[in-house]
Amino acid sequence: MQTLVICIDRDNDLGDKANVQGPLIGKEANIEAAVKLALADPEDSDTNTIFGGVKILDELLAKGVDAEIFTLAGDRNIGIISDQKIANQLDMLLKKFPAESVIFVSDGAEDETLLPIVQSRVKIDSVRRIVVMQSANLESTYYIIKHAFNDPKISQTFFVPLGLTALIYAFFLLINYSQGAIIGILAAVGLYMLYRGFSDTVAFYWEKLKDSFHSGRMTFFTYSTAFFLIVVATLAGLMEVWEVYTAEGLWYYGVVPLFTAFIHRTIWIYILAILFADAGKIIDCKQRAEPLGKYLIPVFFVLSVGFLFWGATSYIMSMNPVLGSDIADPRAGLEQFVYSIIFAIILALAGIKASNRPQATAKKSKR
Structure with a gap:
């Protein structure tokens, strides 16, 4: 095979929202999965990534290029676990479909962090980022902020420290010990920041612990x-x-x-x-x-x-x-x-x- 079109779903929205397990092989499987994801969440950008990959595949086939499309899905725990899953899927596919080069399709910088992983295994001819054009109303500040807060990744990062701070401060005010509020807030926020900093490591060992339990x-x-x-x-x-x-x-x-x-x-x-x-x-x-x-x-x-x-x-x-x-x-x-x-x-x-x-x-x- 001459060229592979690879679409990346690093946070596994396909599995979590549309109940579709990766990797997806072939044009029909990708279109079917994209439609299911669009019905489950019309605002998810991975839908456009897959359709963009299908369009690139059609262009290559029209030029007589021997090509195929794949979509690799990671894990909601973005980092070591998701990247390892994508790397394993890529290794499996390259054994079945050895190719001279690939075209990397993504919806943003987050998916493109996987470029070194793909490049270490096969030559990348092109990188295509699928950007969705929106109307002026959707690009307003209010919509952007509202949409960001509805995103679990952003809301957890922004609201959890504020919520911890408010609860701890209220507790120490209730017991008439306002001096302890500063200590409690600093300790809670510090622990949360450590957790966020080592979240990949914590998730990695948590997966190993669950695997050892089930095994x-x-x-x-x-x-x-x-x-x-x-x-x-x-x-x-x-x-x-x-x-x-x-x-x-x-x-x-x-x-x-x-x-x-x-x-x-x-x-x-x-x-x-x-x-x-x-x-x-x-x-x-x-x-x-x-x-x-x-x-x-x-x-x-x-x-x-x-x-x-x-x-x-x-x-x-x-x-x-x-x-x-x-x-x-x-x-x-x-x-x-x-x-x-x-x-x-x-x-x-x-x-x-x-x-x-x-x-x-x-x-x-x-x-």
């Missing part, structure tokens, strides 16, 4: 346990810092000792959470008779880092006994720090040796 894998239990251990460790560390802070105040201890107290209180619980998550992978690999090396090796390095942090924080706290350290003598704290470094080095070397063992075995088998 009956041990990683579902160990990942859940690791998550709760992280929550418990964070709360325990914050309680420790709050106890020290309320005793004398930040002006007395400074930021570094308080941060040291947090790390010293939580480090082994965080390490245990990581080991729990890794243990689930090891058990699943053993059940599937897969190599365990890539999951056993991190155990050594995680424990090594744990001893380093524990020894360092113990030494710092021994120099400031008012923080509540069990070691009151700085010399004893220094000795413990040195021993922890030595033990961490031994664990790291053991991990390096374990990582080199499969390579040595593979070399022997080649000989």
